[in-house]
Amino acid sequence: MRIRDLHELPKFRDGLSYLYLEHGRIEQAQKAIEFFSQEGRTMIPAASLALLLLGPGTSITHEAIKTLADNGVVVVWVGEEGVRYYAHGSGETRKGHRLLRQAELVSIPDKRMEIVRRMYAYRFDEQLDPSLTLQQIRGMEGARVRKVYGRASQEYGVTWHGRFYDRTHWHITDPINRALSAANACLNGVCHSAILAAGYAPGLGFIHTGKHLSFVYDIADLYKMDLTVPLAFKLTAESTEKLETRVRHACRDLFYEQKLLGAIINDIDDLLQLAAEIDVEGGDADNYDGDAAMPSGLWSPDDSYGTQTPGGVNYGGDHS
Numbered sequence: 001m002r003i004r005d006l007h008e009l010p011k012f013r014d015g016l017s018y019l020y021l022e023h024g025r026i027e028q029a030q031k032a033i034e035f036f037s038q039e040g041r042t043m044i045p046a047a048s049l050a051l052l053l054l055g056p057g058t059s060i061t062h063e064a065i066k067t068l069a070d071n072g073v074v075v076v077w078v079g080e081e082g083v084r085y086y087a088h089g090s091g092e093t094r095k096g097h098r099l100l101r102q103a104e105l106v107s108i109p110d111k112r113m114e115i116v117r118r119m120y121a122y123r124f125d126e127q128l129d130p131s132l133t134l135q136q137i138r139g140m141e142g143a144r145v146r147k148v149y150g151r152a153s154q155e156y157g158v159t160w161h162g163r164f165y166d167r168t169h170w171h172i173t174d175p176i177n178r179a180l181s182a183a184n185a186c187l188n189g190v191c192h193s194a195i196l197a198a199g200y201a202p203g204l205g206f207i208h209t210g211k212h213l214s215f216v217y218d219i220a221d222l223y224k225m226d227l228t229v230p231l232a233f234k235l236t237a238e239s240t241e242k243l244e245t246r247v248r249h250a251c252r253d254l255f256y257e258q259k260l261l262g263a264i265i266n267d268i269d270d271l272l273q274l275a276a277e278i279d280v281e282g283g284d285a286d287n288y289d290g291d292a293a294m295p296s297g298l299w300s301p302d303d304s305y306g307t308q309t310p311g312g313v314n315y316g317g318d319h320s
Helices: 062-070 097-107 109-124 134-156 167-172 175-198 214-220 228-238 243-257 260-271 283-287
Strands: 019-021 024-029 032-037 040-044 051-054 058-060 074-078 085-088
Touching: 024 062, 032 062, 051 175, 074 175, 085 175, 097 109, 109 134, 109 260, 134 228, 175 214, 175 228, 175 243, 175 260, 214 260, 228 243, 243 260
Parallel strands: 019 051, 024 058, 051 074
Antiparallel strands: 024 032, 032 040, 074 085
């Protein structure tokens, strides 16, 4: 999908996938940010970064946050090793057409079921028999996942007793489950960042529901079996020393090599069949990304995207 608006995601698709920092201070430095820690100081080019994960012991200045926001960097506050999510800053785009489309599809049961089936078909990389029930599809998905885990265990010689970990007793979990959790946390972070940057809502899930990250889980599940599972088994087979750190670094390199950030946005747009609707807004909406404080348009029954009447104009004709 080509980018139709130069303001829309100008750096995100080509940026470094993410950076995780902990135990240090982040300050603004020229057009970049600088990280201060016991190991010294490191300059970080904000324009080439897509996602910044802030772990325990980090502090960041107001100017640094402003610089990151100006460069479209999503900032997420996470727990140790990045395995827990706490909060996030805003994404890059200020347009609402993707959010409106997502809300429409998730709110109408028939349309939602179409997206659910499409998401499962994406995982299987084949068309699904229309006569299959959702329960049957989920049974097939469970069998596929078990097969992938079993095949990875056999290929890399890593003992596998099933997916289990306890976040309250992280270090008693076996190495392969720690590696999988660390890898999946990285994948969730990148998917979360792409969702925010594109203007979707992370809480409006189709398969998953009821949590503020439901859509993140939907999208991350599209890639786990092909990316994070083989990587986690491979690194665990090589060594269990500094496993989570090695997994994080390897995920960063793999996601960048696979150009995952751009692929995620394209895949979501395709799943929600949004490609034909990218240009629907027009008018003042074209300037939303250039001026985040610009009021939005006013809704009309004839235009569900709210662009017929400019924002900030009341029915009396006076400018507010």
